[in-house]
Amino acid sequence: MGLDARVMPAAPSGRLRLAPEEHRRLSRNRRLRREVLGWAFLAPMFLCFVIFLVLPVLGTVWWSLRSGGLGGDTKFVGLKNFIDLPDIVGASAAVTNTLVFALISVPLILVGALAIALLLARIERGGSIYRFLIYFPVLVPGVVAALIWLFMTNVDFGLFNGVVRGLGGKPVVWLGADHALTVLAILDVWRNVGYWALFFVAAIIGLPKELYQAAELDGASAFARLRYLTLPLMRRIIFFAVVVATIWGLQVFDTALVLTSGGPGTATTTVIYRVWLYMFGATNKIGVASAISLVLIVTILLLTLVQMRLLRGRRGGD
Amino acid sequence: MTPTDTYSGPAIELIEVAKHYGKVTVLDRVDLTVAPGEFIALLGPSGCGKSTLLKLIAGLDELSHGEIHIAGRLANYLKPAERDVAMVFQNYALYPHMTVRENMGFPLKMSGIARDIVTAKVDEAASLLQLNAQLDRFPDELSGGQRQRVALGRAIVREPYVFLMDEPLSNLDALLRVEMRAELVRLHKRVGRTTIYVTHDQVEAMTMANRIVLMKGGVVQQVGTPAEIYATPANTFVATFVGSPPMNLFKGHIGGAQFHGSFDIPVPARVTSGDVTLGIRPEHVEIVEAGDKEGLAATIDVVERVGPDAYLRMTTQAGATVTARVDGASRAREGERVALRLPPARLSFFDAAGNRMSIDKEG
Numbered sequence: 303m304g305l306d307a308r309v310m311p312a313a314p315s316g317r318l319r320l321a322p323e324e325h326r327r328l329s330r331n332r333r334l335r336r337e338v339l340g341w342a343f344l345a346p347m348f349l350c351f352v353i354f355l356v357l358p359v360l361g362t363v364w365w366s367l368r369s370g371g372l373g374g375d376t377k378f379v380g381l382k383n384f385i386d387l388p389d390i391v392g393a394s395a396a397v398t399n400t401l402v403f404a405l406i407s408v409p410l411i412l413v414g415a416l417a418i419a420l421l422l423a424r425i426e427r428g429g430s431i432y433r434f435l436i437y438f439p440v441l442v443p444g445v446v447a448a449l450i451w452l453f454m455t456n457v458d459f460g461l462f463n464g465v466v467r468g469l470g471g472k473p474v475v476w477l478g479a480d481h482a483l484t485v486l487a488i489l490d491v492w493r494n495v496g497y498w499a500l501f502f503v504a505a506i507i508g509l510p511k512e513l514y515q516a517a518e519l520d521g522a523s524a525f526a527r528l529r530y531l532t533l534p535l536m537r538r539i540i541f542f543a544v545v546v547a548t549i550w551g552l553q554v555f556d557t558a559l560v561l562t563s564g565g566p567g568t569a570t571t572t573v574i575y576r577v578w579l580y581m582f583g584a585t586n587k588i589g590v591a592s593a594i595s596l597v598l599i600v601t602i603l604l605l606t607l608v609q610m611r612l613l614r615g616r617r618g619g620d
Numbered sequence: 621m622t623p624t625d626t627y628s629g630p631a632i633e634l635i636e637v638a639k640h641y642g643k644v645t646v647l648d649r650v651d652l653t654v655a656p657g658e659f660i661a662l663l664g665p666s667g668c669g670k671s672t673l674l675k676l677i678a679g680l681d682e683l684s685h686g687e688i689h690i691a692g693r694l695a696n697y698l699k700p701a702e703r704d705v706a707m708v709f710q711n712y713a714l715y716p717h718m719t720v721r722e723n724m725g726f727p728l729k730m731s732g733i734a735r736d737i738v739t740a741k742v743d744e745a746a747s748l749l750q751l752n753a754q755l756d757r758f759p760d761e762l763s764g765g766q767r768q769r770v771a772l773g774r775a776i777v778r779e780p781y782v783f784l785m786d787e788p789l790s791n792l793d794a795l796l797r798v799e800m801r802a803e804l805v806r807l808h809k810r811v812g813r814t815t816i817y818v819t820h821d822q823v824e825a826m827t828m829a830n831r832i833v834l835m836k837g838g839v840v841q842q843v844g845t846p847a848e849i850y851a852t853p854a855n856t857f858v859a860t861f862v863g864s865p866p867m868n869l870f871k872g873h874i875g876g877a878q879f880h881g882s883f884d885i886p887v888p889a890r891v892t893s894g895d896v897t898l899g900i901r902p903e904h905v906e907i908v909e910a911g912d913k914e915g916l917a918a919t920i921d922v923v924e925r926v927g928p929d930a931y932l933r934m935t936t937q938a939g940a941t942v943t944a945r946v947d948g949a950s951r952a953r954e955g956e957r958v959a960l961r962l963p964p965a966r967l968s969f970f971d972a973a974g975n976r977m978s979i980d981k982e983g
Contacts, residue, residue, distance in 0.1 A: 512713040515680045520727035520774070521701035530726070534717045 359599070366593040371586030383593035390590060395568040396576040399483060403572060404551035406487035407494075411547055412540070414495045419502030420528070433503070436496040444493070448560035451489045455561075479569045482562050486570050489557055494550070498543055505539045506532065545606050552602060573598055627691045631656040631782060631814040632677065637686035639672055639838075646672050647838045649686065654816065659808050661829035662818045665861070669838040670818045674784050677816065678707050691781050701730075706775035707784040711791060712767045714759040714774075720746075721755040724773045745773045748807075765796050772804075776811065783808075783815040789824065801828060822862050826850070834858055856974040859899050865931055865943045867899045867968070874969075882940035883916050888964055890979045897970040902931065904966035905944035907952070908959045915959025918942060923952055934960070 320328075366383055370376030387393060422432055439447065454461040455476035463473040476485050509532065517527050533540070555574040558564055564571035564579070571579075573594060580591035632654040639647040647669045654660050662670040675681040677688055679700035688695045695703050706727070714723050721742055728738040746752045749769040759767055768788060775783055788804075789797045805828055808815055819825050825832045826846040834841045834849060842854035853859035853867070860866040872881020874896050877889045881898065908915050921941075922933040925948060932944045932952055942960060946952065969977040 510713070512709050512711065513715060515675075515678075515700075516707070516709060516713040516715075516774075517726075517730075518680065519678060519700045519705070519707050520778075521730035522726075523730075526730060531715065537717075 362592045362595050365588050365591075366596050368589045369587070370589065372581060372588045374586070376589070379589065383589045384597075387590075387593055387597065391585075392568050392571055392576055392579075393594070396571050396573045399569070399571060400552055400554070400573045402483060403487050403490070403554055404548055406484060407490040407554075408544070408547045408551045410487070410491045411494050411498055412543055414491060415498035415502055415543070416540075418495065418499040419506055420532070422499065422503045423506040433500060436499050438496065439493050440497045442493070444556035445560050447489065447493050448557040451485070451492075451557075452561055455485055477562055477566075479566045482566065482569045486554070486558055486561060489561065490551070490554060493557075494547065498547065501543065502536070502539070505536050509535055541609065545609050548605060548609070549602050552598065552605075628656075629692050630654060630689075631658065631691060632816070633687075633689040634673075634677075635687045635689070637673070637676060637688060638684050639669070639676060639681070640684045645838055647676070647683075650840055652833060652840070652843065654814060656814055657812050659805075659815045659817065659828060659830045661825035661832045662816065662835060663820070663822060663825040663832050663861075664835035664841075665820060667837075668835040670820075670835050671786055672838075673835075674707075674786055674816060674818050677703075677782075678705055678784050679703050680707075704781040705784055706778050706780035706782075707786065708768075708771045708775050708788045710787040712759070712771040712788075714767060714770055716759055719756050719758055720751060720762070720770050720773075723759070723770055724777050727774060727778045741777045742773075745777045748776065748810075749773050764792050765800060768792065768800060772807070776807075780813065783811075783813050785815065785817045787818055787820070790819075790821070797824075804828060822864070826862070834861065836861075852976065853899075853968065854976050856897055856899070856970050859968065859970070863901060865902050865945065867901050868905065868942050869970075870898045870940055872896060872898060882938040883936055885916070885962055886964065887967060887969075888979060891969050891977065895972040896977065897974065899968035899970065900962050900966055902943045902945040904963060905942060906961040906963065907932070907944055907946060908961055910957040910959055912959035912961070915961050918958055918960050920952055920954055920956045920958060923954055934958070936960070 318325075365376075367378055367380060368376040369379045369382070418436055422429060422436070425432060442450070453459075457463060457473050457475055460476070462476055466472070466474055474481065476482070513531055513535075514527060517531055522530060553574050554572050555578065558570050558572050558575050559578075562570040564575045577591045577594050577598075579585065580587045580594070630653045632652070634650050634652040637647060637650045637652075638645070650669075650673060652660075662673060664670050672681065676683045677690070677695075679695065679698060679702075683696065690703055690705065715726065718726065721739075724742045724745060725738045728741060733741075742755070743752070746755055749772060751766065751769055751773060754762060754766055754770075759770065762770065768791075771788065785804075789800050792800060801824060808828075817824075817828065829846060831843060831845055832849050833843050836857050842849055842858050844852075849858060849862055853862065856869055859869065870879075870881050870883075872879050872895075874880075874887060874891050874893045876893075877887055877891075879885050879887045879896070879898050887898075910917065916936050918934040918936045920932050920934050924931040924933070928948045930946050930948050930950050930952065932946060932950075934942045934944065936942060944960070952958075969979065971977050
């Protein structure tokens with residue numbers, strides 16, 4: 303309820319040392335100073351946001367409505383690029399590959415990270431060494447990681463086939479059409495599991511110890527404590543991880559480029575890889591590349607909304 | 621039928637229970653026997669080991685030495701859930717994502733009890749604690765007192781052999797604490813289970829417990845009823861920790877049935893000669909008119925009025941400070957000169973090590 307000057311009792315005249323207008327002016331000045339200061343602090347962030355996000359997205363929208371290649375002549379074609387999308391070369395394969403990739407890698411990353419985090423959180427001494435070892439692959443650039451895996455998956459002298467031979471099996475063509483996408487997904491798991499494990503460890507360590515002591519006294523087994531305490535309490539953090547890991551999964555590119563060049567054939571050509579091919583490849587169609595990018599952005603937004611709905615639930619674990 | 625149904629010995633026996641963290645001794649050989657149905661308060665300042673002792677009994681920490689017997693069973697190697705104890709934590713430890721009903725029913729659910737029985741038991745405990753209207757709420761929608769009751773309810777539904785309570789009232793405001801104190805006592809009388817209650821608040825311990833275990837630095841200083849602890853403190857620590865204001869203590873020595881220190885007064889002939897600390901409770905210090913021949917001359921420095929009582933802080937001629945508790949209506953004024961009498965029958969004597977000296981009367 304706001305204060306209404308009409309119903310307020312009038313102050314005895316002559317008691318206030320400043321006129322009401324003067325009070326209003328000073329109060330307005332004070333508010334203004336605070337607002338200017340606030341905007342001054344926010345300005346650099348907004349500037350970066352506009353330059354590096356808003357403008358590129360607007361540029362993508364502009365390019366998506368044109369035909370032609372980067373650096374050449376382009377002309378306005380309306381929504382033609384979007385209408386033709388389902389029929390363009392490799393589109394369906396790229397979408398399928400990306401979805402299969404995310405379906406393999408995201409659950410493995412998150413379940414693996416949670417399992418590692420639960421173990422790491424129990425280590426009392428030397429935990430930092432294990433944490434570093436687990437986190438190490440995260441520090442390796444994607445290109446270098448792909449090169450390491452290129453060696454490990456080599457049919458003749460790679461580590462994987464060394465193990466297979468040691469177990470008496472026949473060498474496997476890891477980067478052949480049958481396995482390449484799975485290997486790419488596992489490489490992604492190797493690279494990202496440590497990041498999320500560390501993320502989850504921080505969350506687990508922060509959970510109140512007394513809740514676990516109470517649960518232990520209440521007769522909850524280790525599994526029951528995970529099922530009824532840890533998972534519900536970490537619900538929002540896990541949700542965040544699912545959303546972000548999925549977004550990352552849908553954008554896989556550098557490892558696919560170095561490890562398999564999208565092949566054999568189109569076996570590992572992902573959506574972003576296809577965007578790159580249209581943008582900088584022989585076809586050189588910047589309009590198509592931009593249209594695919596926009597569809598991916600909208601897909602990720604929708605996916606995030608759906609996941610938010612699905613995982614929105616009861617309180618706790620904020 | 622549980623094994624505890626036919627057992628009739630002590631509820632809990634602690635034999636030389638010790639806890640060390642590296643070279644630090646947190647608990648030093650604690651011996652204690654608790655009778656069934658008894659309400660025991662573990663009292664002491666912060667860091668005295670009282671909460672550690674409670675956790676050892678609960679099985680939430682491993683002991684370094686000694687034995688814990690609960691209902692006649694050696695509990696050292698039993699899991700917390702196997703000890704038939706329930707614990708109420710200082711900050712309640714309610715599961716934030718579960719409703720009051722789910723919180724209270726959780727221990728029963730974990731022991732695989734049928735859902736309808738769980739519902740019935742939770743309803744019963746909820747009516748006992750007046751929580752029926754809150755059963756579908758979450759902990760963050762409850763007041764401090766209600767959360768406290770939910771924590772109690774979660775302990776009660778299990779019908780444990782022993783209740784362990786770790787400063788359960790310390791997060792409540794003063795008024796609510798007094799209310800909950802009475803409620804806990806009523807509950808104990810009604811449920812009749814052995815209870816071990818950790819507190820640093822002497823008023824809680826004195827008003828609630830059948831017996832108090834007073835601890836300091838991991839060592840038990842005295843075990844006794846509230847009246848025993850107050851009237852015959854085992855050492856100078858107990859004498860000053862229990863009672864507000866604390867007992868007056870004066871260092872000196874005994875010779876020829878006289879105390880010689882910052883003042884000289886006659887003492888019972890039974891008190892052995894040597895260095896002593898003489899003690900007297902503030903309410904036993906008698907104030908008489910200045911000039912009294914048998915009294916000690918003193919000046920009132922400060923008068924603290926706390927309603928029904930007034931505390932007089934005084935200095936004797938020789939510089940000793942003495943506190944007296946008098947009626948709140950007393951007309952004593954700061955700066956007033958008075959005389960003090962310390963009745964010999966009310967005096968306590970502690971030896972050079974600070975331990976109570978037994979005189980015949982006390983056996």
